Amino acid sequence: MKKTMLIIYCALFLIPCAFFSLGMLIPGAADAAEGGVSMPSILTDGPVITINSDFGDQFEEYFSKSFAYRNKVVDAFSDLKVKLFSEGNDQVIVGRDSFLFFADTLADYTGSEPMTDAEINAAADSLLDMYNYLVERGAKFLFACAPNKNSIYPEMMPSRYIMNSEGRDIDRLLDALSERGVPYIDLRPILTEAKSHTLVYHKRDTHWNNEGARIAFEAIADMLNFEVPDFDTYTPTATKDHLGDLDTLLFPERKMYDDNISYDFSGAYIYTTAYSTPMDLRIATRGGGTGKLLMFRDSFANAMIPFAAASFSESRFERATPYCDNTTLIDTADADFVIAMIAERNLRNLIGSKYTNAETSD
Numbered sequence: 001m002k003k004t005m006l007i008i009y010c011a012l013f014l015i016p017c018a019f020f021s022l023g024m025l026i027p028g029a030a031d032a033a034e035g036g037v038s039m040p041s042i043l044t045d046g047p048v049i050t051i052n053s054d055f056g057d058q059f060e061e062y063f064s065k066s067f068a069y070r071n072k073v074v075d076a077f078s079d080l081k082v083k084l085f086s087e088g089n090d091q092v093i094v095g096r097d098s099f100l101f102f103a104d105t106l107a108d109y110t111g112s113e114p115m116t117d118a119e120i121n122a123a124a125d126s127l128l129d130m131y132n133y134l135v136e137r138g139a140k141f142l143f144a145c146a147p148n149k150n151s152i153y154p155e156m157m158p159s160r161y162i163m164n165s166e167g168r169d170i171d172r173l174l175d176a177l178s179e180r181g182v183p184y185i186d187l188r189p190i191l192t193e194a195k196s197h198t199l200v201y202h203k204r205d206t207h208w209n210n211e212g213a214r215i216a217f218e219a220i221a222d223m224l225n226f227e228v229p230d231f232d233t234y235t236p237t238a239t240k241d242h243l244g245d246l247d248t249l250l251f252p253e254r255k256m257y258d259d260n261i262s263y264d265f266s267g268a269y270i271y272t273t274a275y276s277t278p279m280d281l282r283i284a285t286r287g288g289g290t291g292k293l294l295m296f297r298d299s300f301a302n303a304m305i306p307f308a309a310a311s312f313s314e315s316r317f318e319r320a321t322p323y324c325d326n327t328t329l330i331d332t333a334d335a336d337f338v339i340a341m342i343a344e345r346n347l348r349n350l351i352g353s354k355y356t357n358a359e360t361s362d
Contacts, residue, residue: 082250086158091249099156100246102206105148105345109157111164115348120169123350124176126324127340131182133327134338140224141338143177143184145170146208146216146300148344149201152191170344183223190219204244204258206299211261213303221311224337226291228311234263268310278302283317285309292316294335296323300343312337324352 081087088094093101107113115123127143134141147170150156154163170188177184191200191212200212208216214231221228242258269287273280279299293308293315295301301317309315316333320326323340330338342350 088250092246093158093161095150095153095156095158097156097203099149099153099203100205100244100250101150101157102148102246102345105150105206106161108148108169108345109150109154109163110161111168114167115169115172119348119351120172120176122352123173123347124180124182126322126350126352127177127182128180129352130324130330130338130340133330137330139335139338141183141340142220142224143182144187144216144220144339144341145173145184145347146298146341146343147188147191149206149208151188151344152195152201169347173347185220185223187216187219190215199259202242202244202258202260204247204256205242206245208300208303209242209258209260210263210303213301214263214307217304217307220339224339226311226337227289228307229268229289231263231307234265234268236261236263263306265306265310269306269315272314278305279319281319285312285315285317287312287315289313291336292334293337293339294318294330294333295339295341296320296326297339297341298343298346298349301341304341321349322352323350325354 081089082094086094088100088103091103093103093106095101131141150163151170157163170186174184174186191208194200194212194215198211199209200215201208218228218231239260239262240257241262242260244256244258247254247256247258269285271283272286273282273284275283279302283305285305287309289311291312293312295304295308295315295317297304297317297319298321305315305317308317316335318326318329320329323342340350
């Protein structure tokens with residue numbers, strides 16, 4: 001009886017291993033995970049060829065990211081965890097009412113890894129340098145922080161996570177900017193009010209949806225006092241075509257699309273740089289508005305690009321960081337308005353190179 005059980009146990013272990021290993025020989029069966037690695041070599045390179053002593057560890061990492069039908073297995077496992085336990089993975093938090101949250105925002109939400117006072121001051125000084133540089137050139141400046149989704153929808157987070165309501169990094173940074181006289185806009189109350197009558201963030205994605213981006217952009221326009229097109233003349237269309245980044249992290253094989261509101265801006269602006277995706281490092285446009293815009297941004301501003309491009313005669317959208325180290329870019333853009341936008345989870349990226357040696361502990 002014991003021998004039979006041992007054979008069954010070994011078979012249950014060896015058969016799947018053999019299946020997924022041999023399956024890698026089938027063309028198209030081997031799935032490469034994001035950040036996948038190539039097959040390691042048994043021998044080392046160099047003038048003296050020796051046995052690769054790290055081959056075992058390297059092969060384990062390679063196999064774990066490339067075994068046959070990996071993405072299908074990950075999809076099935078994620079399905080099981082979500083349906084039975086409302087659990088995601090190390091990158092995705094499963095919330096209420098089909099909301100997903102990016103795990104990298106959890107430290108901001110709970111306050112478990114706050115920025116030090118030195119980091120807050122370095123980030124604020126970085127923006128102050130940019131502001132002073134622009135004032136000398138007659139441009140208007142505004143700092144805008146795109147809130148983490150769980151800052152706007154905390155009620156959709158799992159109850160096991162307690163939101164930190166005091167001394168949040170964004171509050172401390174805005175206080176530091178206020179002390180320095182740097183113009184900023186706090187988008188949290190604006191988006192919180194708007195969510196009472198419309199969805200402002202994607203349920204299955206980290207970012208705000210097009211409606212949230214429009215509401216935030218119009219608030220920025222009011223603060224900086226520039227004209228925007230009458231967006232009511234651009235008929236919004238309800239679509240289900242947004243591939244959620246968090247869904248992709250949970251279900252790499254499956255294509256799941258999120259609801260969105262799309263605006264047809266064809267004819268309102270053109271691209272003047274070779275355009276590939278909204279994540280291009282540099283995007284330039286020419287539109288039917290007046291004035292020039294320079295926007296430093298991360299992925300949160302992707303949905304804002306059409307609104308901004310249609311509002312100015314020329315616009316540039318830059319993903320170069322740190323923002324304050326780009327004085328040459330500021331000079332060449334010769335912009336009338338400069339917006340520095342960054343996601344709440346990325347506030348440390350504001351610290352310029354000349355501040356990187358600042359003390360990181362109180």
